[in-house]
Amino acid sequence: MRSTRLVPVALVNLASALSATGNGITIVALPWLVLAQTGRATDAGIVAGAATLPLLLSSLFSGTVIDRFGRRRISLVSDALSATSVAAIPIAAATVGLSVPLIAVLAALGAVFDPAGIGARESMLPAAAKHAGWTLDRSNSVYEASYNLAYLVGPGVGGLLIATVGAVNTLWFTTGCFALSIVTIGALRLEGSGTPDAASRPASMWAGTLEGLKFVWHNRLLRTIAWVDMILVALYMPVEGVLYPAYFTELGQPAQLGWVLAAMSVGGAIGALAYGALAARVSRYALFLIAVAGLGACMVGMAFLPPLYVTMTLAFLIGLVFGPVGPIANYAMQTLSPEHMRGRVVGVMTSSAYAAGPLGYLFAGPLIDSFGIRTTFFALAIPVVVLSLICFALPALRQLDA
Template sequence: MTATTATAARRFGPLALINLATLLSATGNGITIVALPWLVLERTGRATDAAIVAGAATLPLLLSSLFSGTVVDRFGRRRTSLVSDFLSAVSVSLIPLMAATAGLSVPVLAALAALGATFDPAGIAARESMLPAATKEARWSLDRANSLYEANYNVAYLIGPGVGGVLIATVGAVNTLWVTAACFLASIVTIAFLRLDGAGKPDRETRPESMWTGTLDGLKFVWHNRLLRTLALVDMAVVALYMPVESVLFPAYFTELDQPAQLGWVLMAMAVGGVIGALAYGALAAHVRRRTLMLLAVTALGLCMVGMAFLPPLWVLLTLALMVGLVFGPVGPIANYAMQTRSPEHMRGRVVGVMTSTAYAAGPLGYLLAGPLIDSVGIRTTFFVLAIPVVGIAAVCFGLPALRELDALVVESEVAHSYRE
């Protein structure tokens, strides 16, 4: 084999471009997480209005993520990524444009936030669906590529809010959103350079007949695959119980203490732990079973949540938050591996979309439970109510035979046979 042939056979470009586009797009979303609530509070001064806008940005994610995979499998991965980021850029740009012309009200901001959130899942599903082909061209293992991808995603949500805070202080919340739009446009330019097998328009015979039937096929496939069904149900339960900790319990606790900076430190500790944990998975996967890492993650999460429920001193909370990120960092790469190896090539977008939608469905359920509980029994008791079931879920996971399939060798013919069934 000549040097030229060897170079052509091993291409890192597609994998680098996918990760760069993901970093840019997710950083834009991370900036928005800070900028939108600040913009609302700046204009009305009411936390309720900020919650309305935040809720409006969350609710569309359930349906849009469910159908996003069908969009990917019907119109193509590269095209979906480009169009998704373009529509996200337009929707974000409308906010400063409206501020400069007709003016911004809470309903208008809520509508624009919902519009922007609607397009994000399709872009995420498209880029995740391209990972296996890019990994193959780079001659990496799926575990290594998924480790880098998830760490990259966590980095974006670590730096995005920080960048957003600096921009708000220097150019104001409205102008900060222009930077968010620029992030989406930069992601578009990045993917425009991508050339990858399977990223173009799907063959007619493999495309979903319609959005509805395609989504139903994805739901049926995930439900009939024992491993994917188990992972989806465990993820739903854990997300429903854990998400209120970050979004409701800790904000309520540190608001009572009048220590907003400490809230930021705790959330940052989780994010840093997540980056380290995701990166560590690439090295651990060759030596530790995926099932073992999954069981460790759920068990440690439950125990850390119980420890947090005692509302200990800040240094203990920071340690527990870091531990949560470290042990849960590998969960994203493991879930990606399961989706990539258990789904037929032409259905990968739908499988990613369905699996992602389960987490989005669980989050609002947890918020509905946590809010009234805090008002009625207090933060500490609510913490225990959420934490103890996670320990129970971990105990159940040890007895789930489906999780043993995380370490089973899967060949393409078995996946195709599973789909036909």
């Protein structure tokens, strides 16, 4: 009987892990594919930016889509679109040939519905936790740990596959991950995951999105988390998406890129799982501050481009201290948002991070070409240290333990 109760939470976590594994492989494969063709970090930044630029609008409206059409259905559609766009890259390579604009367009198409899929699965967590008899802290801890494990498997396998079968053929494995996620969610039966009642659905896409925006803006804690997350994404994501791919391309070591990202994912999984045990003993506020300060300190260390074992250690520490942030943010969204608006709140919070992604990617590529990898790394790391000091002075974050 107890094992039956765990089925929904297991399926949600498995589907999220499969989809994240596919995205983790893509993070490594696409920049490598572009750099192998042109050798220009700017081109890699263009593709990375193209994959994130549509996310600003799509993530903003994704929550309304979820609340209008249902969480399970949107998760299925999201993975189907991702699988189709990723599979189109090796097909194009074998037929018409690849170019940077074509890769950028396909990357954008594949990513445009990702926020809706992620938001749909996150919105199902409270019902899955209730069905399993778990607390929200435990459910969020396991969910974020499985997500981080997926990014351990994704980039690590991606780097190894690139080294053995090439970047183009690696994308077939990505397509398979999305297909398996579709099968997993197809088997899910969970209260609240179907089409919402007409009375609770948003009146229109625009009206629903405005309701979500107003709700987040008028909540001091959610608004503060959104701003901090936005700045961190703009400063850190180019490290994974542009700086390290360019650095390890120069070294001719694709597998080492996978090892660094894998070390970070191992740390993130351990940190997220540890949160489940720490939540009852350590304040969420303290864990949040440790995460931001630890990220800044480790990024400064990485900026010196130390030997591989030092870089992997710093990457592990980033994952470890930042592992609890995902569960903490999820807890805030789940406890502060009404059930019928959860999709919209998650969508707005997600869009705040995606808004900064394209700026960070497009800023990093030209900086690398003009000033080099090390200087660009410091230009991104030092502002994170400054932000960590500012967080100590933000009273809204103390509400994490209210």
